[in-house]
Amino acid sequence: MARSKTWVDFPSKPKWTPPPGAVDAHVHVFGPEAEFPFSPLAKYHPEDATPEMLFALRDHLGFSRNVIVQASCHGTDNAATLNAIAKSTGRARGVAVVDPDIGLDALKRLHAGGIRGIRFNFLKRLVDNAPKDKFIEVAKRIAPLGWHVVVYFEADILEELIPFLEAIPTTIVVDHLGRPDIAQGPNGADIAAFKALLDSHPNIWTKVSGPERLSPMGPPFDDFVEVVRPIVERYPDRVLWGTDWPHPNMEHRIPDDGTLVDVLLRIAVTEDLQHKLLVANPERLYWAD
Ligand SMILES: O=C(O)/C=C(\CC(=O)C(=O)O)C(=O)O
Numbered sequence: 001m002a003r004s005k006t007w008v009d010f011p012s013k014p015k016w017t018p019p020p021g022a023v024d025a026h027v028h029v030f031g032p033e034a035e036f037p038f039s040p041l042a043k044y045h046p047e048d049a050t051p052e053m054l055f056a057l058r059d060h061l062g063f064s065r066n067v068i069v070q071a072s073c074h075g076t077d078n079a080a081t082l083n084a085i086a087k088s089t090g091r092a093r094g095v096a097v098v099d100p101d102i103g104l105d106a107l108k109r110l111h112a113g114g115i116r117g118i119r120f121n122f123l124k125r126l127v128d129n130a131p132k133d134k135f136i137e138v139a140k141r142i143a144p145l146g147w148h149v150v151v152y153f154e155a156d157i158l159e160e161l162i163p164f165l166e167a168i169p170t171t172i173v174v175d176h177l178g179r180p181d182i183a184q185g186p187n188g189a190d191i192a193a194f195k196a197l198l199d200s201h202p203n204i205w206t207k208v209s210g211p212e213r214l215s216p217m218g219p220p221f222d223d224f225v226e227v228v229r230p231i232v233e234r235y236p237d238r239v240l241w242g243t244d245w246p247h248p249n250m251e252h253r254i255p256d257d258g259t260l261v262d263v264l265l266r267i268a269v270t271e272d273l274q275h276k277l278l279v280a281n282p283e284r285l286y287w288a289d
Contacts, residue, residue, distance in 0.1 A: 001045040007246040012258030016265055017062045019275050023282035025067040026175070026209050026242025029054055029084040030074075036083065039075030043126055046073060049246035051084035057245055058091075061261050067240075067286055069119060069150065070097040071248055072126040078110065085114035093286040095119050095150050100134035104141070111145055116286050117173070118142055122153040122161070132164045139168045148172065148285055154179040155190040158197065171203050171285065173240060176210035177231065183216050186227045198235055205238035205285075206231070208277070211263055212247065212255035219259050225266045232268050236276045240285070241268075 030049040031038070038045060058066055066088065070081045078096045085092045095117040096110050118138065122130045139149050148171035153161055155178055165172060178197075180190030198204055208231055211224035232239055241264060243257050268274045 003045050003047045004249075004251055005047045006248060006250045006254055007049065008254055008256055011057070011060065011256050014061055014258045014261035016262065018064075018261070018264070018278055019271070020064065020279075021283075022063045022278040023065045023067060023240075023286070024058060024061070024063045024242050024245075025240040025282045025286070026207055027054060027066050027068055027245045028071040028248060029068060029080050030071065030246065031080060036074065036077075036080035038073045039077065041075055041128060042073040044073055044249055046246065046248065051087045054084065054245065055088065055091075057243075057257060061243070061257060064091065065282075065287075066092040067095065067242065067282060068092050069095045072097070072121055073248070078113075078115070082110075082113040082115075097121070098138065100131065100138040102138065102141075107142060107145060111147075115147075117148045117150050119150040119152065119175075122151070122157060126152075136164065136167045139170060143169045146288065150175060152176070155181060155193070158190075158193055162197070165197075165201070165204065171205060172201075173285070174204065174206045176213060176244075177206050177208060177228070179210070179214065180227070182214045182223050182227050185223075186230055188227075191227055191231075195231070195234070198238065202238075205240065205281075206235070207240045207242055208232055208267060209240075209242045209244055211260065212244070212250060212253055218253065219256075221263050225263065228267045229269065232273055232277060236273055237281060239277050240282055241277050 030046040032048040076099045081094045085094050093114045096115045120135045121127045150173045152175040208228050211221035215221045215224040217223045268277045
């Protein structure tokens with residue numbers, strides 16, 4: 001498989017400065033492959049996106065901290081993610097992908113390495129299987145550690161996932177709003193179903209991220225803003241935000257990360273909302289201890 005590069009080398013400088021302590025709460029690292037090989041089951045083969053590159057981007061964009069989410073190309077070996085967290089000198093925490101049979105000792109080692117959650121990925125193009133029963137078992141095992149679960153799915157399976165989500169005893173964070181069809185607009189069926197989920201489940205949060213993936217219009221992402229600003233205002237204490245650098249699989253519409261940061265001002269329009277989204281909310285999940 002040819003190696004893919006999905007980020008820009010010189011993103012623009014954002015037009016505003018995020019608040020002190022701001023967290024970019026959805027990023028990944030890839031490799032470096034020579035040290036941390038990719039999974040044999042990986043569905044894509046990215047170029048190295050190293051911790052040093054991530055930290056340079058963090059500083060360039062004006063953020064203080066990162067949450068590094070284990071990407072599917074590294075399977076259940078979290079070594080690359082842990083390496084990046086260790087190099088961050090306390091400025092990164094992480095979300096792991098684990099073998100559901102993992103024991104308590106291994107979970108505690110991940111905790112010591114800065115992991116505060118696990119991710120369940122339901123995208124068929126990224127993973128071969130997503131065993132719900134096993135996922136529920138491991139979710140019960142991580143609950144006493146104070147961790148949460150991150151779930152990645154697309155809008156077409158939201159309805160069938162509800163019993164599964166209801167069996168998870170922790171906070172749940174849904175990646176990229178459960179990937180609704182943004183073209184339906186702010187009152188479309190997909191986003192209405194997602195709001196109904198959040199309204200009836202106070203333990204479910206979401207990342208209001210991914211305009212580059214969700215917006216048919218593209219920059220400056222007016223369609224995304226129209227749908228997402230009401231979400232930030234309706235659930236101000238249950239939203240996180242991230243660039244999604246290095247934008248896995250975005251080979252055609254690779255975003256300028258500076259432009260993504262500028263979208264923030266339009267979805268979180270007061271200082272209070274910005275502080276919750278970028279500082280207070282991620283601190284509750286990732287820096288509570
Ligand atoms: O991280 C993301 O936002 C998106 C991904 C990749 C991914 O999740 C993974 O590899 O685990 C995607 O949609 O291809």
